[in-house]
Amino acid sequence: MPRTLIEPQSPIERLSILDSEGNLDTALEPKLAADDLKRLYRAMVLGRRLDERMLKLQRQGRIGTFAPIKGQEAAQIGSAFTLRPADWLVPSFRETGAMLWRGWPIEKLLSLYAGRLEGSSPGPEQRDLPVTIPVATQLPHAVGIAYGIQYRGEDAVVMTYFGDGATSEGDFHEACNFAGVWHVPVVFVCQNNQWAISVPLKKQTNSRTIAQKAIAYGFPGIQVDGNDVLAVYAASREAVDRAQAGEGPTLIECVTYRLGVHTTADDPTKYRTDEEVKAWEQKDPLTRFRAYLEKKSLLEAALEEQVDEEIARGVERFEAMPPADPLGMFEHAYAEPPAHLVAERAELAARLAAPGGDGAPPAAEPDSTPMRGQRRTSRWQN
C-alpha cells in the first residue's frame, strides 16, 4: 500500500492590510464608511485611555487588580465591531476594549475591579457574558450559545475571546471540537499577545501558528496582524458572514503584543527585555491607524479630550455608587433562597443592625427548646 498525502481541509493564510510603516494593500482595504472608520478609532482611543486611567486608579487603591489591554486595541475592537446587538460576545478577562464597544458602562467595568458583582451583570437586553477568569472555560459556553442559536434557527453569531496561553487548556480543544462537529455559528478570536504571564509562546506550543489548530477540528483558521485594525476587521467580517450563512466556526489568530503588565500584580521586566517591548511599540495599533485616518482627513479634532471627558464622567459615576450592601450577597445565589440562606441572611442583617454593625450580638436569644436540665444556652455568651 502506498503512502499518500492527505491535504488539510484548509490551508492557513496570514492577513495584513496596513503595516506599521503605513503601507496599505489597497486591494484588500475593507470598504468601510468614513463614519465607521472614525468610530473604530474612537473606540481604540477610548480603550487605550481608559486602560491608562485604570492603572492610575489601581495604583491609588481605588480599584483592585485588573488585566490591561494596552497594545491589543485593534485585535479587540476590529473584531467586536462586526457584531450586531443580536450577536453574542463571550469575553475572557482582557477585553475591556471590546466590552466598551458593546456598551458596558465605564462605571460598571470599574465596579467589577472594585470587587462588586454588579460589574459582571450585563444589561437586560445585552447579549454579552461577563468577564470569565478561569482560562479558556468560557469557550464551551460560547459553543453552547451557538448551539442554541442553531437549535432555534435564529440569525445570530457568537464571538469569543481568549489568549495564546488558553490554547493549551483542554477546554479550548474541547470547545473547538464540539464547534466543528456541531458546525455552529461561533468565531474564536485568539489574542496571541506572545506572553501568558511569564511564559512565551514558544514554550506554550510547538505549532507554527495558533490558527493552524483549527485544521484539527475541521474548520478554517486564519492568522492576522492583530495590530492592524483593518486586517482584524476584514478577517472577522469574513468569519461572521460565514457563521451567519451557516458555514460554521472560524478561528482567528490575532498576532499582537501585550505592551503592559499581565495584571497589575505582575512585573514583566523579570521575563522579557526592553528591546522586545520597544520593537512592539513601533507596531502600535493606534499609531498606524491614526496615520491612515490622517491621510483620509478623518481625524477628529480634540478626540482625546472628548474621550478623557467621557472617562472622567464614568469615573465620577463609579465613585458616586453607594457602598455595596453586604446583604446583596444573598440575592442571587438561587432563584429562591433556601431556608438556610434565609437564616444566614437574618443573622447578617441582625449583625449589621446591632450597634456599630460590627458583629455585636443581637438582642434576641436564639431559638432553642430547653428540655433536659433546663439549661438555657446562648452561643453569644462566653
Place this chain on the structure above:
Amino acid sequence: MVKALNLALLEEMERDPDVLAIGEDVGVDGGVFRVTEDLHRRFGSRRVIDTPLAEAAIIGSSVGMAIYGLKPVCEIQFSGFAFQCFHQIENHAARYRQRTQGRFHCQMVVRMPYGGGVSALEHHSESEEQFYAHIPGIKMIIPSGPRTARALLTAAIRDPDPVIFFEHKGLYHAAKEEVPDESETMPIGRAQIAQEGRGLTLIAYGAMLRVALEAAETLQAEDGVTPEVIDLLTISPLDRETLVASVAKTGRAVVVHEAPMSFGPGAEIAASIMDGAFLSLEAPIRRVAAYDVPFVGFAREKASVPDVARVLAAARETLGF
C-alpha cells in the same frame, strides 16, 4: 428505576421544547444504562445529542445553552468521570446567577450514575455526593426508588437552578415500584418520612434507604423499637426542619451514607441536628459510612459500604447509650 427516569425525561421533553438530553451515548444507544432509551427516535438528534467524548464540554456547552435559554439535561456516564467537568459545575453552572446578578442563570440538570455494590471497576463505584453538596448555588438530589426518581427528575428539570442528580446504579434495575399514570413532581429540598417511629431516627438516602429500612424492621422485631426512617432525597439544600423535628421527637439519630465518613453529608446532618435539637438528644449522633480510604475494589467493597449489620450495631449502641 431506569424506566421511571426515562418516563420523566420523555414527559418533560414532550412538555417543553427547550428541554434537551445531552451526553455520551445518550442518543442512538439510549445511554449505557438505557435511561435515555428511545428518546432519540422520538425527538431526533438535535434534541438528544450524542456528544464527542468530553465531559468538560458537555457541561460547558450546556452552561452556554442554559444561558441562552435552553434546558439541557446532561448525562455524565459515571460520576467517577465528573472531575473532568467539575470546574464547569463549580466555576460556572453554580455561579452564573450570582455573578450576573440574575441576568443569566443555568437551568440545567446533570445526571450521574453513582454508587457501589454492582461489581464494577474503579471510577464506576464511588459515592461522591459530598463534593456537590458543598457547592453554594447548586442543588443536589439523590432519589431512593422509581417513584421519587421520576418525581424529582421532573422537579429538577423544571427547577430554575442547576441540579446535580445522582442515580444509584444498584437501584436502576433492582428497584421496582408503581408510578402514577400522570406526570408527578415533588418539592426539592424536602425529605420524606419513609417510616414513622419513635426512640430513634435513621437517616439515609439513595440505595442506603433500603438498608436503613431493613435495619428498622429488624430493630422492631428483635429490639421492640420502631425507628423513624427519613429518606433525605435532597442532599442540598438540606431539609433541616424535618431532621430536627424528627430527632426532637426520638432523641436519637443514626446517619447512613455510602460516601466516605469524613467531611461527608453525615457531618452536616449531625451538626444540623445538634444545632436544632441539642437538648433533645439522649445519645451522640452516630454515622455509618464507607471507610476513609480511596477506592477499595469490588472484592473488598462489602466490607466498606454500610450494610444492615453495621446500621444495627450503630443503632443498638445509640439506643443503649
